[in-house]
Amino acid sequence: AQSVTQLGSHVSVSEGALVLLRCNYSSSVPPYLFWYVQYPNQGLQLLLKYTTGATLVKGINGFEAEFKKSETSFHLTKPSAHMSDAAEYCCAVSDRSNYQLIWGAGTKLIIKP
Amino acid sequence: DGGITQSPKYLFRKEGQNVTLSCEQNLNHDAMYWYRQDPGQGLRLIYYSQIVNDFQKGDIAEGYSVSREKKESFPLTVTSAQKNPTAFYLCASSMGLQETQYFGPGTRLLVL
Numbered sequence: 001a002q003s004v005t006q007l008g009s010h011v012s013v014s015e016g017a018l019v020l021l022r023c024n025y026s027s028s029v030p031p032y033l034f035w036y037v038q039y040p041n042q043g044l045q046l047l048l049k050y051t052t053g054a055t056l057v058k059g060i061n062g063f064e065a066e067f068k069k070s071e072t073s074f075h076l077t078k079p080s081a082h083m084s085d086a087a088e089y090c091c092a093v094s095d096r097s098n099y100q101l102i103w104g105a106g107t108k109l110i111i112k113p
Numbered sequence: 114d115g116g117i118t119q120s121p122k123y124l125f126r127k128e129g130q131n132v133t134l135s136c137e138q139n140l141n142h143d144a145m146y147w148y149r150q151d152p153g154q155g156l157r158l159i160y161y162s163q164i165v166n167d168f169q170k171g172d173i174a175e176g177y178s179v180s181r182e183k184k185e186s187f188p189l190t191v192t193s194a195q196k197n198p199t200a201f202y203l204c205a206s207s208m209g210l211q212e213t214q215y216f217g218p219g220t221r222l223l224v225l
Contacts, residue, residue, distance in 0.1 A: 009153065034213075043117070043203055043216035090155070099144075099163075099210030100171075103155030 006104035019078040023091035032094040117217035136204035145187035150201040
């Protein structure tokens with residue numbers, strides 16, 4: 001069965017530093033890939049997604065992610081962290097032949113002043 | 114202004130009681146979903162509906178029920194059979210099952 005692993009339940013970075021949130025999936029066939037952001041006690045908002053084409057995907061709020069088939073990864077990055085980036089980030093994958101999203105456990109991003 | 118609304122924001126359930134969580138969307142989406150979120154775990158799918166008057170069980174449907182009588186509405190009932198209902202419940206919708214899902218603000222259910 002498909003699975004998604006997000007390394008680190010909590011990641012702490014200083015304001016202005018690089019943000020790197022890791023996501024690996026288990027499928028041998030490239031799936032659709034998603035990153036969502038969740039602010040406290042709120043629903044999820046789509047940051048970016050990969051379906052086909054260019055493997056470097058740009059999203060909202062300066063985030064981007066790169067699909068690497070050889071590493072079965074879809075890590076999320078942002079060059080310079082801002083205090084407003086503090087939130088939970090959730091990675092999800094969807095098999096191309098199946099509707100269902102499989103979710104990682106989420107990573108809480110903490111921004112230090 | 115299009116979107117997904119969920120009510121109430123907080124809901125309290127007594128032992129043996131059924132409670133219903135509301136989810137409404139005005140995005141004209143065909144597909145709707147219910148997820149449960151617990152601390153330290155990924156979202157888990159409870160039920161989904163591809164079209165009006167049709168719905169399917171997800172991974173953790175036991176103790177829950179749904180209806181889809183209108184395109185805009187997909188209420189979730191947490192029955193007394195659900196022994197551990199305390200969680201954050203998220204509703205989502207999409208144009209079709211393969212399309213991007215958009216989420217409501219969630220309902221937090223607590224047991225008294």
